[in-house]
Amino acid sequence: MNAPHFSTKERILDAAEELFARNGFAGASLRELTAAAKVNLAAVNYHYGSKDNLVNEVFRRRLDELNSERLAALDDVLAQPAHTLEDLLAAFIRPALSLSIDKPGGATFVRVLARAYAEHNERLRKFLSDNYGQALKAFAAALGACLPHLDKEELYWRIDIIAGALTYAMADFGVIKRRASMSEQTYRERAAEHLIRFAAAGLRAE
Amino acid sequence: MNAPHFSTKERILDAAEELFARNGFAGASLRELTAAAKVNLAAVNYHYGSKDNLVNEVFRRRLDELNSERLAALDDVLAQPAHTLEDLLAAFIRPALSLSIDKPGGATFVRVLARAYAEHNERLRKFLSDNYGQALKAFAAALGACLPHLDKEELYWRIDIIAGALTYAMADFGVIKRRASMSEQTYRERAAEHLIRFAAAGLRAE
DNA sequence: CCGTGGTCCAAACGATCGTTTGAATCATAC
DNA sequence: GTATGATTCAAACGATCGTTTGGACCACGG
Secondary structure (H helix, E strand, C coil): CCCCCCCHHHHHHHHHHHHHHHHCCCCCCHHHHHHHHCCCCCHHHHHHCCHHHHHHHHHHHHHHHHHHHHHHHHHHHHHCCCCCHHHHHHHHHHHHHHHHHHCCCHHHHHHHHHHHHHCCCHHHHHHHHHHHHHHHHHHHHHHHHHCCCCCHHHHHHHHHHHHHHHHHHHCCCCCCCCCCCCCHHHHHHHHHHHHHHHHHHHHHCC | CCCCCCCHHHHHHHHHHHHHHHHHHHHCCHHHHHHHHCCCCCHHHHHHCCHHHHHHHHHHHHHHHHHHHHHHHHHHHHHCCCCCHHHHHHHHHHHHHHHHHHCCCHHHHHHHHHHHHHCCCHHHHHHHHHHHHHHHHHHHHHHHHHCCCCCHHHHHHHHHHHHHHHHHHHCCCCCCCCCCCCCHHHHHHHHHHHHHHHHHHHHHCC
């Protein structure tokens, strides 16, 4: 075997994550995917049944952890009697930042996640709703308690904008390129700081 | 001929816009595209040379107009000696809103535009940079003049976030669904109002 | 030692992809 | 009417897609 500590199934997930981020779900073929993973072409169908289900598993591996980390961070903040808006936003943003910085392949997955937002694929949206929906609802309730001047519709509008902006920023999208002199870690930490300040100001507006 | 006022070339562009928005660039095949446009399969290659070039033309048809409208709106704002941050943001956001509401197929194109952001395709990014880059630079200069307390790096960070959030909001992305009772027009007008207030607060922060 | 179940492999399947071809059809000018 | 150039058409091209097949390989319990 090539890498004794990484099974065929794991190598397929890693290669899928990389290729989905680079070429999209429809644009990544199983042939270049299995070539990158150094497994046989039939291994994807053998271990995951189909390409569609492989997409699901790529998300599940990361979203389960990200979701529980966000909810745990939210619980910690809510346990503090006098928490701030910035604390809540940090609880939402920092786990994604940690995934992006600390976990191998995490930055790649965030790009895959942004692709999933851009896809109108019904199955993918259901999958995201199942995994993200509960956490998003919990955050919306906590944010709403901090912002009594906002009605529910206004609050949801703003949370929606924040979630989109976060996904873009974390995925290194957008037109402005980061300077080559700035490290990936510094770049993402500043992104989180800016996004938290920006989002807090936007939520407090009016 | 089927629709005497719409040529084959135009019907291809319309069908391409719709299918690219729904299925992405790689996910939309020329066969379903030409079937939707009610033209022969070979018509795409005859009129546009290749599928890749068809993608370019779909963008060119809309971006040329959006770009000049934004720059014209920016000029109008800059002509007023005492313009506000909200005026500048409106000059950036409202032309896209107008495209989305008033122009037939405009809402569809905004979804295509969001797909282009999600694609890391080098050719597409160059095309966007060529069309959007100059306008974005002009807006950055005007915004920077309104925000002397921000250094260049901080300003570019925040503009980047705004551009991403705008694209998401206009494309009807995000998790929160709009209520069925709210019309598409009302929905998008409120999106612009919220985004302008949100972005202004974020830019002014600290 | 042989059998059994899990894994991997080369090869092929039918389907669909973007593109090309060459003739049919149309509009226009002489 | 006829020649000319633009456009449309059915059909096929080679390539690539996701998936399936049937046997080879390997580890392990009998």
